[in-house]
Amino acid sequence: MKVMICDPISPKGIALFEQRPEFTVVVLPKRLAEAELLPLVGEVEAMVVRSETKITRKVIEAAPKLRVVGRAGVGVDNVDVEAATQRGIVVMNTPSGNTISTAELACSMLMALARKIPQAHMSMKAGEWNRKAFQGVELYNKTLGVLGMGRIGSEVARRAIAFGMRVLACDPFLSLSRAKALQVELVELDELYTRSDFITVHTAMTDETKGMVNAAAFAKMKKGVRVVNCARGGIINETDLAAAIQSGQVAGAALDVYEAEPPPPDFPLRNLPQVIMTPHLGASTEEAQENVGIEVAEAITDYLISGAVRNAVNLPNLDARTYALVKPYLHLGEKLGRLLAQLAPKRNDRLVVTYGGKATELPGDPITRSVLRGFLASAGGKDVNQVNVRTLAHSLGLLVEEIKSNEETDFSEWLHVAVYSGEQKVSAGGTFFGKRNEPRIVRVNSQPVEIVPSGVLFLMNNRDRPGIVGYIGTLMGKHQVNIASMSLSRDDVGGKALTVLNLDSVPPETVLDEIQSDPDISNVRVVKL
Numbered sequence: 001m002k003v004m005i006c007d008p009i010s011p012k013g014i015a016l017f018e019q020r021p022e023f024t025v026v027v028l029p030k031r032l033a034e035a036e037l038l039p040l041v042g043e044v045e046a047m048v049v050r051s052e053t054k055i056t057r058k059v060i061e062a063a064p065k066l067r068v069v070g071r072a073g074v075g076v077d078n079v080d081v082e083a084a085t086q087r088g089i090v091v092m093n094t095p096s097g098n099t100i101s102t103a104e105l106a107c108s109m110l111m112a113l114a115r116k117i118p119q120a121h122m123s124m125k126a127g128e129w130n131r132k133a134f135q136g137v138e139l140y141n142k143t144l145g146v147l148g149m150g151r152i153g154s155e156v157a158r159r160a161i162a163f164g165m166r167v168l169a170c171d172p173f174l175s176l177s178r179a180k181a182l183q184v185e186l187v188e189l190d191e192l193y194t195r196s197d198f199i200t201v202h203t204a205m206t207d208e209t210k211g212m213v214n215a216a217a218f219a220k221m222k223k224g225v226r227v228v229n230c231a232r233g234g235i236i237n238e239t240d241l242a243a244a245i246q247s248g249q250v251a252g253a254a255l256d257v258y259e260a261e262p263p264p265p266d267f268p269l270r271n272l273p274q275v276i277m278t279p280h281l282g283a284s285t286e287e288a289q290e291n292v293g294i295e296v297a298e299a300i301t302d303y304l305i306s307g308a309v310r311n312a313v314n315l316p317n318l319d320a321r322t323y324a325l326v327k328p329y330l331h332l333g334e335k336l337g338r339l340l341a342q343l344a345p346k347r348n349d350r351l352v353v354t355y356g357g358k359a360t361e362l363p364g365d366p367i368t369r370s371v372l373r374g375f376l377a378s379a380g381g382k383d384v385n386q387v388n389v390r391t392l393a394h395s396l397g398l399l400v401e402e403i404k405s406n407e408e409t410d411f412s413e414w415l416h417v418a419v420y421s422g423e424q425k426v427s428a429g430g431t432f433f434g435k436r437n438e439p440r441i442v443r444v445n446s447q448p449v450e451i452v453p454s455g456v457l458f459l460m461n462n463r464d465r466p467g468i469v470g471y472i473g474t475l476m477g478k479h480q481v482n483i484a485s486m487s488l489s490r491d492d493v494g495g496k497a498l499t500v501l502n503l504d505s506v507p508p509e510t511v512l513d514e515i516q517s518d519p520d521i522s523n524v525r526v527v528k529l
Helices: 011-018 034-040 057-061 081-086 099-115 117-125 151-162 176-182 189-195 215-220 238-247 286-306 320-343 364-383 389-395 468-478 509-516
Strands: 002-005 024-027 044-049 068-071 090-092 143-147 166-170 198-201 225-229 250-255 275-277 350-357 399-405 413-421 424-433 438-444 447-451 456-463 483-490 496-503 521-528
Touching: 002 011, 011 024, 011 286, 034 057, 044 286, 057 081, 068 286, 081 090, 090 286, 099 117, 099 151, 099 198, 099 225, 099 250, 099 275, 099 286, 143 151, 143 189, 151 166, 151 176, 166 176, 166 189, 189 215, 215 238, 238 250, 320 364, 320 413, 320 424, 320 438, 320 521, 350 364, 364 389, 364 399, 364 413, 447 483, 447 496, 456 468, 468 483, 468 496, 468 509, 509 521
Parallel strands: 002 024, 002 044, 044 068, 068 090, 143 166, 143 198, 198 225, 225 250, 250 275, 350 399
Antiparallel strands: 350 413, 413 424, 424 438, 438 447, 456 496, 456 521, 483 496
């Protein structure tokens, strides 16, 4: 079997491949462009990349024997995952290899920021001796706010506690029990801003987190706060950060990641002496590079030799027949997860997936992982996949349970998901309709509905009274919001009702406020699936 190593990885990783007699290992001397790769991949069964070589659709099409692509790193932006999945090619990454290196860099940034070490170093190099100019602050007895408590954020918190810092954590998916185990105080975002002396960012880049640390956020922070970002460029608004530093609201910042990499010549933070900058060094340690090289070599070897799949970002580890049966459930499960993520409270203790009817005969693990992927998408962003969702759920203290039920219902096959936060429970269930096996959400919080799981959903609880449907329809029409379909449910005549609309667009906030002001209407929600 031919293994092609396209980008430099650890010699120990290469040695793991070379010691297997089944493998013929080809190490490319330099990064090759797409056109240069095409004539070389005809016999290749495995390709190893870092961030440089692009595994495009054309490369995949030119490699008929290709079975697996391994990325020695976290992201897979340089691999066409969709094209690989269509071909049944496993795409793997190494999600844990750089955890410690990035956590240690963040702590190094904290210390350098507190003591102005880089600035003092440059002063000494210039022949100066100016002790008074570089008076710093201690970390001991200060408060550190951690935005995002995944693997890296948790490691930073542990090290900060060793420095004698108080640690505040803001993560909507972190359970209270997990926060207690980590010895951190779980707070809301605004409280973290107002109480923290230092703030370090370790959240994923999502639509919700992009630009979240902006002028409004800086205005809520303590005067003289210091900010660190070793996570993703773009989470901090760089223009707003420059203005906050120049005004004195922020005492300094340490950045390893940037919205544009490398930053442009006119980058607003480059010339500010209060800012420490490094060129995306989070994974740049000998140990991290060795770890990801070994990890990707072991994962690819296990797959090629025994068929075992780990750290895959797609789901090809089912035979074609089983995958065809499971595939509709993967879509339905992810939609149920996305729905509940937007309906459930911020912090949850337990997620229960129940399979009923024909669904009990299917392998549940990939379906449960799809549910988790939808539910945790806003916590992990694009880095969340079917393989790492269980690890992410565990790190957040979310207990995952799976049940196969013999309960008789109106449906021959069904999937139900319930999320618990203490005594609170939010749930939804789905099945398939017709010969085309079209997915439908048929239960929301135990009330029967019929919802197409796509696009924009509008949900509200209301008293069952004449005219309320017309009122909602008229109001939506007035604001050019088209209703694609409607589902109504009630417990009794004149009792409690649930109204769900499939909309073609998101209604304006003014419409939602007007609807919510009706005394017979409550729990107005808009969900994006």
